[in-house]
Amino acid sequence: MARPRLTAEQLRSHRWFGVDNLRSFGHKSRTKQMGFDAEDYAGKPVIGIVNTWSDINPCHTHFRERAEDVKRGVYQAGGFPLELPAMSLSEPFQKPTTMLYRNMLAMETEELLRSYPIDGCVLMGGCDKTVPGLIMGAASVDVPSIFLPAGPMLKGRWKGTTLGSGSDTWKYWAQRRAGIIGEREWGEIEDGIARSPGHCMTMGTASTMTAAAEAMGLTLTGGSSVPAAFSNHPQLAVATGRRIVDLVWEDVKPSELLTREAFENAVAVVMAMGGSTNAVIHLIAMAGRAGVELPLETFDELARAVPVLANIRPSGEHLMEDFHDAGGLRGLMAELGELLHRDTTTVNGRSLGEDLDGAEIHDDDVIRRRDNPLSAEGGLAVLRGTLAPDGCVIKTTAASPHLLRHEGRAIVFDDYDDMDARIDSEDLDVDENSVLILRGAGPLGGPGMPEWGMLPIPKKLLQRGVTDMVRISDARMSGTSYGTCVLHVAPESFAGGPLALVRDGDVVELDVAERRLDLHVEPEELERRRTEWKPPEPTYTRGYGKLFGKHITQADKGCDFDFLEGSGGAPEPAIH
Ligand code: FES
Numbered sequence: 001m002a003r004p005r006l007t008a009e010q011l012r013s014h015r016w017f018g019v020d021n022l023r024s025f026g027h028k029s030r031t032k033q034m035g036f037d038a039e040d041y042a043g044k045p046v047i048g049i050v051n052t053w054s055d056i057n058p059c060h061t062h063f064r065e066r067a068e069d070v071k072r073g074v075y076q077a078g079g080f081p082l083e084l085p086a087m088s089l090s091e092p093f094q095k096p097t098t099m100l101y102r103n104m105l106a107m108e109t110e111e112l113l114r115s116y117p118i119d120g121c122v123l124m125g126g127c128d129k130t131v132p133g134l135i136m137g138a139a140s141v142d143v144p145s146i147f148l149p150a151g152p153m154l155k156g157r158w159k160g161t162t163l164g165s166g167s168d169t170w171k172y173w174a175q176r177r178a179g180i181i182g183e184r185e186w187g188e189i190e191d192g193i194a195r196s197p198g199h200c201m202t203m204g205t206a207s208t209m210t211a212a213a214e215a216m217g218l219t220l221t222g223g224s225s226v227p228a229a230f231s232n233h234p235q236l237a238v239a240t241g242r243r244i245v246d247l248v249w250e251d252v253k254p255s256e257l258l259t260r261e262a263f264e265n266a267v268a269v270v271m272a273m274g275g276s277t278n279a280v281i282h283l284i285a286m287a288g289r290a291g292v293e294l295p296l297e298t299f300d301e302l303a304r305a306v307p308v309l310a311n312i313r314p315s316g317e318h319l320m321e322d323f324h325d326a327g328g329l330r331g332l333m334a335e336l337g338e339l340l341h342r343d344t345t346t347v348n349g350r351s352l353g354e355d356l357d358g359a360e361i362h363d364d365d366v367i368r369r370r371d372n373p374l375s376a377e378g379g380l381a382v383l384r385g386t387l388a389p390d391g392c393v394i395k396t397t398a399a400s401p402h403l404l405r406h407e408g409r410a411i412v413f414d415d416y417d418d419m420d421a422r423i424d425s426e427d428l429d430v431d432e433n434s435v436l437i438l439r440g441a442g443p444l445g446g447p448g449m450p451e452w453g454m455l456p457i458p459k460k461l462l463q464r465g466v467t468d469m470v471r472i473s474d475a476r477m478s479g480t481s482y483g484t485c486v487l488h489v490a491p492e493s494f495a496g497g498p499l500a501l502v503r504d505g506d507v508v509e510l511d512v513a514e515r516r517l518d519l520h521v522e523p524e525e526l527e528r529r530r531t532e533w534k535p536p537e538p539t540y541t542r543g544y545g546k547l548f549g550k551h552i553t554q555a556d557k558g559c560d561f562d563f564l565e566g567s568g569g570a571p572e573p574a575i576h
């Protein structure tokens with residue numbers, strides 16, 4: 001049955017434009033000042049295009065043009081588009097880490113949408129934290145929203161080999177440190193690894209989160225894998241612009257889409273993609289905005305049930321462009337069959353199951369069939385134990401099988417600088433069985449929980465051919481990284497978690513099959529160390545950083561600000 005449609009008087013923007021009073025005179029005369037007349041806006045849904053374009057964001061280079069494409073679609077469908085620039089979180093350039101600013105983008109998105117006469121919005125993001133930031137904000141303000149993904153960049157090339165974002169940087173950097181390749185080759189790789197607009201084309205946070213957004217029903221079906229440089233991408237932008245106008249008339253809000261089932265679909269898709277561990281934090285935060293309880297255990301349960309089907313680096317061999325050509329996310333979701341809830345609502349106005357009807361896989365090496373998965377279980381595991389009472393995660397598909405059960409002596413680095421200063425030292429008392437520990441890298445300690453979780457292998461071990469070791473931290477790790485890295489240890493060391501109390505030589509035991517991470521130190525000894533422990537000084541004493549330090553939640557809670565969780569309680573602005 002067709003949904004009842006709103007009347008023009010029921011539009012949110014009607015309060016700005018539709019009434020006959022002094023304020024509306026101001027709104028209308030000022031709209032005319034921008035060169036529009038009543039024909040453009042009167043009685044039409046106002047569509048905010050929240051654009052995270054910036055000169056300093058290479059992943060969003062094409063977003064100026066794409067915003068115009070979205071506008072074309074909005075006009076076609078009888079809406080009135082207005083572009084609203086929002087903070088661009090540019091993964092390569094923004095320091096100390098974009099994660100420090102994810103919640104700031106979420107706040108900006110929420111308040112832009114609330115304070116202006118916006119009936120519905122198109123969220124333009126792709127580069128890592130822009131995806132959760134935009135969606136968290138839109139979920140809290142709860143106006144009809146479609147997420148338009150930036151799309152992956154094209155494949156990189158070097159001397160006949162294919163290069164992938166991130167993963168190959170780490171790989172060849174290790175080769176350079178070990179003296180296997182020189183400056184000239186390094187320069188050639190620099191030329192070849194990022195050759196078009198678009199986000200990282202490996203299974204990093206961007207490809208993971210854009211897939212999750214589509215699985216939640218927030219992106220036009222099949223949209224998340226369309227490469228930024230393909231002609232299909234502006235077509236997707238136009239179609240998104242057209243569709244948001246109807247979504248407003250149909251009054252389909254994020255709160256209708258973002259159900260417990262939708263989040264479970266997102267988690268299942270992240271697992272099937274071999275997605276980034278960052279998704280755990282972002283999905284928990286997004287669920288918090290939608291009022292959905294999404295505990296760490298849901299990730300572990302779905303990881304055990306859902307096989308990895310996407311054969312994409314770093315867990316697999318191919319890249320997002322290949323994934324798109326092989327059938328894209330529709331193909332993968334169709335193959336997941338009953339592992340997804342098929343009756344969830346999507347922005348397409350149909351159920352997810354209807355959206356997937358007729359989806360095909362064209363290359364079942366790139367998108368594996370369930371009887372031939374890349375890995376029978378999903379890509380990550382949630383661990384708990386005396387070293388991580390509130391949990392931590394490990395990306396099992398990026399880890400070495402022989403290290404998934406391991407006991408070794410800790411080598412502890414108090415912070416990044418300490419690690420940087422000592423890791424390659426000849427005097428470091430380390431061998432391949434040691435467990436490298438980095439603390440001071442969590443949400444408060446980093447601050448902002450930087451992606452330092454793939455600690456480098458000490459040079460002297462690299463030269464002996466050691467390529468992986470157990471590494472543990474309260475940091476995050478880029479989705480394009482790999483290795484046996486235990487991440488997101490909660491509570492973090494800065495907050496006084498057991499990680500703060502580990503000392504060189506302590507025995508640490510990792511047992512992924514048992515989902516355990518334990519510190520073998522007597523409780524009395526730990527208590528004694530705790531009495532000696534002093535909380536570190538906060539990095540920021542003013543400004544946004546201070547706000548962050550006061551309100552950020554721990555990794556197992558999604559690192560949102562405590563006062564931003566949920567969606568109720570923020571009134572529509574008065575128009576006086
Ligand atoms: Fe933007 Fe990787 S740098 S997605």
Ligand code: MG
Nearest residue numbers: 128204205478
């Ligand atoms: Mg990344």
